[in-house]
Amino acid sequence: MSDKNATITFDNQSIDLPILKGTFGDTLIDINPLGKLGDFTYDPGFTSTAACESKITFIDGDRGVLLYRGYPIDQLAEHSDYLEICYLLLNGELPNKEQIKAFTKNVTLHTMVHQQIYQFFNGFRRDAHPMAVMVGVVGALSAFYHDALDITDPKHRETAAYRLIAKMPTIAAMCYRYYNGLPFVQPQNEYSYAENFLHMMFSMPSEKWVSNPVLAKAMDRIFILHADHEQNASTSTVRLAGSTGANPFACISAGIAALWGPAHGGANEAVLNMLHQIGDVSRIPEFLKRARDKNDSFRLMGFGHRVYKNYDPRAKIMRQTCHDVLAEVGVQNDPLFKLAMELERIALEDPYFVEKKLYPNVDFYSGITLSALGIPTNMFTVIFALARTVGWISHWSEMVSDPSFRIGRPRQLYTGAATRDFVSIAKRSS
Numbered sequence: 001m002s003d004k005n006a007t008i009t010f011d012n013q014s015i016d017l018p019i020l021k022g023t024f025g026d027t028l029i030d031i032n033p034l035g036k037l038g039d040f041t042y043d044p045g046f047t048s049t050a051a052c053e054s055k056i057t058f059i060d061g062d063r064g065v066l067l068y069r070g071y072p073i074d075q076l077a078e079h080s081d082y083l084e085i086c087y088l089l090l091n092g093e094l095p096n097k098e099q100i101k102a103f104t105k106n107v108t109l110h111t112m113v114h115q116q117i118y119q120f121f122n123g124f125r126r127d128a129h130p131m132a133v134m135v136g137v138v139g140a141l142s143a144f145y146h147d148a149l150d151i152t153d154p155k156h157r158e159t160a161a162y163r164l165i166a167k168m169p170t171i172a173a174m175c176y177r178y179y180n181g182l183p184f185v186q187p188q189n190e191y192s193y194a195e196n197f198l199h200m201m202f203s204m205p206s207e208k209w210v211s212n213p214v215l216a217k218a219m220d221r222i223f224i225l226h227a228d229h230e231q232n233a234s235t236s237t238v239r240l241a242g243s244t245g246a247n248p249f250a251c252i253s254a255g256i257a258a259l260w261g262p263a264h265g266g267a268n269e270a271v272l273n274m275l276h277q278i279g280d281v282s283r284i285p286e287f288l289k290r291a292r293d294k295n296d297s298f299r300l301m302g303f304g305h306r307v308y309k310n311y312d313p314r315a316k317i318m319r320q321t322c323h324d325v326l327a328e329v330g331v332q333n334d335p336l337f338k339l340a341m342e343l344e345r346i347a348l349e350d351p352y353f354v355e356k357k358l359y360p361n362v363d364f365y366s367g368i369t370l371s372a373l374g375i376p377t378n379m380f381t382v383i384f385a386l387a388r389t390v391g392w393i394s395h396w397s398e399m400v401s402d403p404s405f406r407i408g409r410p411r412q413l414y415t416g417a418a419t420r421d422f423v424s425i426a427k428r429s430s
């Protein structure tokens with residue numbers, strides 16, 4: 001807190017509002033004292049409102065900075081792996097050798113799902129969207145693991161975190177296998193987290209599965225880059241649901257539902273759909289023309305970002321991984337990937353995109369990478385949810401373990417009808 005105050009004067013009353021300063025970032029005015037006057041503020045979309053204090057992730061969109069617990073994302077993506085990032089996000093510090101060993105053991109202990117969940121899957125239509133299945137199955141976990149649902153008990157919270165991190169790849173892979181009529185594959189704890197996911201997705205009972213380190217590394221990077229992103233819509237949803245005291249499985253399921261929307265988790269899927277729509281390198285100029293046209297709703301998917309106005313620090317890392325994967329699987333000459341790379345090249349030189357600082361974002365490269373890994377587009381948001389689970393559970397845990405946490409209860413600006421008396425149906429006009 002700063003020693004300065006802001007003062008607001010309204011209806012002949014003045015009130016001092018404390019000024020808050022975090023480690024970095026903007027100065028904030030604490031509007032909580034306004035409640036004493038019975039006044040509220042109005043800020044639809046939370047564009048100027050910080051809803052909580054957090055020590056987990058920091059973003060500076062103008063400078064292209066993303067820090068997990070103070071560590072720059074590029075350093076983490078280069079030198080760390082997803083399970084280490086999970087430990088960092090949950091506990092605030094990077095683990096030492098013993099800590100990561102114990103953490104990995106605790107996670108792998110929980111990679112299998114309850115046998116009844118297999119039957120639960122059978123209740124879904126085969127052609128259900130994998131996100132529809134995931135949101136239901138994750139919510140249902142609270143019906144299976146109610147031995148550790150006391151959110152006031154730190155041990156229970158820790159067990160719930162292990163269970164969620166461990167079971168998400170298993171459930172995600174089951175969603176894919178069920179959709180495609182393939183037999184479910186049990187987790188193999190000898191593999192790394194990312195390898196295990198690829199194994200559960202793609203191995204066949206009839207053939208020996210061999211891990212590919214380039215593809216496993218790419219999967220791990222995608223998980224790291226999507227692990228947390230501060231107070232976005234799904235994380236805020238998890239916090240709001242959690243503020244009521246709801247159990248963590250229910251809260252994460254709420255987060256998955258929020259992520260599902262095309263304005264949030266659906267962008268990398270939109271990139272692939274756009275590439276199919278463009279169809280051929282020769283049609284790029286036509287679509288660039290449409291993207292520049294104010295009267296045309298077409299936008300180049302995977303370009304631009306609400307927060308990162310100079311560049312998306314995740315995109316830089318994902319670009320390299322994307323090229324590594326394309327080379328490894330030998331699809332550089334596949335028309336779709338050729339088209340993607342040509343689009344990237346032309347858009348980076350196009351004056352409209354350069355002037356408006358519309359760089360390719362992380363979803364441009366992650367969409368192409370996931371596709372090259374053989375993952376169908378309807379699984380992209382499922383994978384995003386898998387990776388983001390640790391961010392959600394870290395925020396939930398941070399909130400719930402704060403003794404001063406209260407139920408979230410936004411107010412509203414009511415613009416409906418004024419008070420009026422009930423009219424019986426016989427007297428209502430037709």
Ligand code: CMC
Pocket residue numbers: 264267291292298299300301302303304305306307356358361362363
């Ligand atoms: N294609 C063409 N023009 C664009 C695009 C685009 N992708 N993005 C922005 N513009 C133009 C926009 O028309 C506007 O022009 P003008 O100044 O003439 O009105 C200008 O650039 C600024 O755009 P904006 O709409 O004010 O920017 P925003 O911050 O509201 O939107 C965005 C950000 C990500 C929604 C937008 O860039 C977009 O729709 N991009 C495509 C979808 C996409 O890739 N989304 C994924 C974002 S990454 C998600 C994550 O963090 O995980």
